[in-house]
Amino acid sequence: MEKTKKEEMEKKEREPVTRRKSAISYKTREKVVVRGYDMSELAEAGYTFEDGIFVLLQGRIPTENEMKMLRYEMAEFIEHSMSPSAAAGITTMGGRPLLPAAIAAAIMCFGAAHGPGAAHGYMCDEFFERAVKENKRDIKELAKTLVDEYLREKKPIQGLGQPQHIYGDPRVYPTFRRSQMLETAGIYNQFQLEILNELNRRRMKQGKSFVHPNMIGAGNSSLMDLGFSPLGSFIIGSVSRGYSCAAHAIEQLKRGHAWMASRREKMVQLLDLSMIEYEGPADREVPPIRERDKYAQDQKEKGEWKKWSL
Amino acid sequence: MESIRKPAEEEAIYGPGREPYAGPAETIERGEAERRVAKPVEKLVEGREPFRWRSIVSYKTVPKIVLRGYDTTRLVEEGYGVCDILFILFQSRIPSSNEEKMLNYLTILFFDDGMSLPAVISRAAADGRSIMTQAIGAGILAFGHVYGPFQDYGCMVNEYLERAERENKNLKEIAQILVKEYLGQGKAILGLYPEGVEGDPVPYRVFKKAESLGTAGKYHDFQIEIQNAVNQVRGKEGKTKLHPDMVGAAGSAMLDLGFTPEATWAIVIITRAYGCGAHVMDEMEDKSTEEPYGVRLQGPEDYDGIPDRPVPPLKDREKVAKPIVARTVDDWHRTFKELRKIKGSGWSI
Incomplete structure (x- = not known):
């Protein structure tokens, strides 16, 4: 009797928040x-x-080689020094929330421009699906079509170019090499290299500089060759970076000043007043509130506000 | 400039002729003086170095990325893996093989915890079709002082271990002090399952693994002493045994590996974030009859707030509304007690 009561109580207390089917x-x-x-x-x-x-x-x-390739990639993904995600983790910690907030901010920073692994994956898959539908099996031709279309539509080709490592991200070519060495390189690697060749062949003709692949191009291709979906690869890339962002945030917590605006530091801080450069409308008088409607109509008609609207 | 006429009541509080909220007269005068001689930006930064992203963790140049002095590409080419990099990242050192093995063991356990808070929250965020990283970030925010409180646990044990050193106590004695103080204050001892929850075998396996790899140290021993001390007290009171949870077992193992409480928490949370990502994909792929969170209407049967009531006409607002401002401590106390009765106001937390 006693046991039943206890079991009932426990059952009630440990009811799940909400029932959900899960394949995980x-x-x-x-x-x-x-x-x-x-x-x-x-x-x-x-x-x-x-x-x-x-x-x-x-x-x-996975096979041992697949595991080794992922090990290589994840280890190199972890640290990239100062990037938008590290900056997000550091600045969030400046407000002294709990650590998870800084980590979440850093990971949430990954999107369409910073580590867009999913976008790269979907780009590749779209062309592979078209290849199947249109019965085109030549990867070189497929890459040519992609470059044609992306240049014509002035869309950025995912996987190429990095604003800091202008001669190529130091991790990129070793990653291509490693996946070939471990025999995990497949169609995604091949497609990426064909896109790279095709684009640069055209740029050379136009006298433009060589564009190197970035870690999305090398890393995401290799992850997808390992069988990770575009979103699965995005998880690996963005979450792995979370570790180093956490270290940067903890450094801010332990060695930096909260608010990042202290004038006592030798170095001007990120949020020092001097770091603000205002370029908006010049200082102006606040109109008396009783004249608001006349003022507002006049302001709207003049239209100068449109210059500043965001 | 048109002067603002202050009510007599405000004058009584702030003094005749004083602007409310402006602060003491000398502060106002100093502020005014500073405003008159406001320095240009160049003067503000005079004598200070320009801003840089200063870091003890890493730097990068055009051709390389350097973590704690090691070129990261050289590290991976050499065969170092994620767990090695975590030691370098947080501790600035390469771990021994056994230390790496222990961290590897622990991270596998951190990946997922079934349908627990981070998974549920990530799934709910995914139902809004936010992008993957937002849904993962939402799940991460579930970690706090109750769910997976590895940082709090680390701070708790560090506080008592420091005391042990200052007061020259051994682990057994300081564990007894911790237990006495926590039980005395009615606080939950972190690292142990609450009363009524039977233990699971995994925390005990973690202890064994740390022992077999030789990475178990003073944190492991202290955790065992805490368990012994609390169960000794409970035994005398005829109560059931408390078992270690993963915070106690894995937390002490991580601290023994040299990770700080903050680094430990970060590693646990981020490793779980991969699991959140898997749950997000599962949720997005689910084409079954299940509805997204929040679509099903939750009617009055689960509502336990104020009963339905008519909205008063706007002209009657002053008759219905009562000002809440408190001007004395007694006022505040009365108001505070009233406010605590309002569910969901936050005053009872």
Whole structure:
């Protein structure tokens, strides 16, 4: 009787927040099961962090070479010194929220311009699907079509160019090499290199500089060759960077001043008053509120506000 | 300039002729003086170095990225993996093979926790079709003082270990002090499952793994002493045994590996973020009959707030509304007690 009451109470207390079907995982008192594997058993058996990522995102245990390729890529993804995500983590920590806020801010910083792994993946997949539909099997031809269309439509070709590493991101060519060496390079690697060749062949003819691939081009191609979806690759790229962003944020917490505006520091701080350069409308009188409607109509008609509207 | 006539009540509070909220007279005068001689921007920064992204973690140049002195491309070419890099990133050192193995073991356990808060929140955010990184970020925000409080745990044990050193106590003695103080204050001891929750085998396996790899140290021993001390007290009171949770087991293992409480928390959270990403994809792919979170109407059966009431006509506003401002401590106390009765106002937290 007593036991039943206790069990009932526990059952009530530990009702899930909301029921949801999940193809990812479940847990009981004894274990957390991801894609059918007891994670504790996976760890005990000696599988690696990278094996765990394969299980989590693809539901399979990889070959040793696949695991090694992911290990290589994730390790090199972690740190990229000052990039938008690191800056987001650091500046968020300046307000002294809890650490997860700074980490979330850093990861949320990844989007259409910073580490757009998914966009690169979808770009490639779109052309592969077209190749199937149109019965075109030549990757070189496919790359030519892509470059033609993207240049004509003035769209940026994903995977090429990086604003800081103008002679190519130092990680890029070693990544291509490594995936070839480990024999994990496939159609995505091949397509990326054909796009690179095709674009630069045209640029050379026009006397323009060589554009190097970026880590989306090299890293994302290699991840997709490992079987990760565009979104799966995006997760790996953006979350892996989260580790270093957290380190930068913790450095701000432990070694920097909150608010990042202290005048006591030797170096001018990011949010020092002197860092503000205002380019908006010149200082102007606040109109008396009783004259608001006349003033507002006049202002609207003159239209100068449109210059400043965002 | 037209002067603003202040009500007599405000004059009584702030003094005759004083602007409310302006602060003491000397502050106003000093502020005015500073405004008159406001320095140009160049003067403000005089004698100081220009802003740079100063860092002890990393730098990059056009041809390389350097983490704690190591070229990151050289590191990966040499065969160092994610767990090695985490040691370099947070501790500025290359770990021993066993230390790397221990971290590897732990990270596999951090990946997922079934349908727990981060997964649920990430799935809910994904239902709004936000982009992947937003949905992951939303899940990360679930970590706090109750869910996965690895930083709090680390700070708790560090505080008592520092005390042990100052007061010359051994681990057993300081664990007993911790337990006595926490139980005395009715606070939950971090690192242990709450009463009524049976333990699971995983935390015990973590202890064993750290012992077998030789990475178990004073944090491991202290955690065991805390468990022993609390269960000794509970045993005397005829209560059931408390078991370690993953915060206690993995938290102590991470601290023994040399990670600070902050770094430990960061590693746990970010490793879980991969799991959040998997849940987001699952949610986005789910074409079953399940509705997105929030679509199903939640009617009055679960509402326990103020009953339905008519909206008063706007002209009656002053009759219905009561000003809430408190001007004395007694006023405040009365108001505070009233406010605490309003559910969802935040005053009871």
